[in-house]
Amino acid sequence: LSQIFENWPILKHPNAYVLIHEDYTRLKLSAQELTLENWKTFFANIIAVRPPKKEDNNAQALIELIQSDDSTEDSKIVLQLKLLPDLLAPKTRIRTKKIQWKPSIPECKDSIIMSTTLIADITKIQENRRKVAIDLGITLQPFIIAVGSLQDISDFFVAVDNILYKVPSILKAIDLCFKIFQVFDVKYPIESAHIWLLFQRILYTSESSSDNISPTIMETISDIMTFQDRNTLSICYCYHDTCRRSFNSFYSYKKHFFSNHFGFDKTRISHNRNSENDFYSDCTELESLNCPNLKSSDKINQSLELKFPFYELEIFSIEAFQSVVLYPQQILK
Numbered sequence: 001l002s003q004i005f006e007n008w009p010i011l012k013h014p015n016a017y018v019l020i021h022e023d024y025t026r027l028k029l030s031a032q033e034l035t036l037e038n039w040k041t042f043f044a045n046i047i048a049v050r051p052p053k054k055e056d057n058n059a060q061a062l063i064e065l066i067q068s069d070d071s072t073e074d075s076k077i078v079l080q081l082k083l084l085p086d087l088l089a090p091k092t093r094i095r096t097k098k099i100q101w102k103p104s105i106p107e108c109k110d111s112i113i114m115s116t117t118l119i120a121d122i123t124k125i126q127e128n129r130r131k132v133a134i135d136l137g138i139t140l141q142p143f144i145i146a147v148g149s150l151q152d153i154s155d156f157f158v159a160v161d162n163i164l165y166k167v168p169s170i171l172k173a174i175d176l177c178f179k180i181f182q183v184f185d186v187k188y189p190i191e192s193a194h195i196w197l198l199f200q201r202i203l204y205t206s207e208s209s210s211d212n213i214s215p216t217i218m219e220t221i222s223d224i225m226t227f228q229d230r231n232t233l234s235i236c237y238c239y240h241d242t243c244r245r246s247f248n249s250f251y252s253y254k255k256h257f258f259s260n261h262f263g264f265d266k267t268r269i270s271h272n273r274n275s276e277n278d279f280y281s282d283c284t285e286l287e288s289l290n291c292p293n294l295k296s297s298d299k300i301n302q303s304l305e306l307k308f309p310f311y312e313l314e315i316f317s318i319e320a321f322q323s324v325v326l327y328p329q330q331i332l333k
């Protein structure tokens, strides 16, 4: 990325982001614009399908600030942006030349947006971010810097390499950052790639065959789509035994399925399980349920061959079963 800026010094000009927007339009990826309304819908959908945990104090504190009347519109969006990694934690394990590493939630947040109360601290932030990247053996990708108190953020910047673009609002910052990734064909930061992919697929409705979508994000996307369609969808039913309970989202249905019909409890959510063996016994158990809500055992076994076998997931969760449970509306057909 720094090479691009060496070769094209015009991009160092503070107004160069106009050129970036023009180049983005020329890529003809999607005509979808990021508007306040789109963002609000997007965020409401995420909260609906991935609600914050009550015991997650960080998330609850952010939500309190988001709901506060004292927070400005821009601040609310910054806080929402900072909340997303709490709702959608990074799950991928990364191997670089230097280390093996699983990004934490704070690392994920930092790779999207950094905030400071002092404009004078911006250079320090950029230097720190660069140092962190060097230590991890990764390249520093574009990120957003917000300046001001959490409830009243006044200035927004996009930091790319050594260059800083000032933009008038947080949405403009997200938009510019996203377009820089596309225009310069730069990879999303590995700590937050899953969140940028979600923006790409849902906010910008843009798909590419090179998208490296994890099962967790695939499921989030499909849950959001299901949630969005809820008004047009006929209510779906659980067809297990004589259950017939109705649900209006795939997620709530799956939650019901695993807690009510599969004994999905604390014993199944554990870090210490021998994941592979436990996975096979869970599969056998799933098979023995002989339930029309599930794919055939052949299909379940096929899922093992997939790029992301679900037994590799560190924490055994409902998400791990995303490729096994059928959408209830498929059953109705």
Ligand SMILES: [Zn+2]
Pocket: 238, 239, 240, 243, 244, 245, 256, 257, 260, 261
């Ligand atoms: Zn049921």
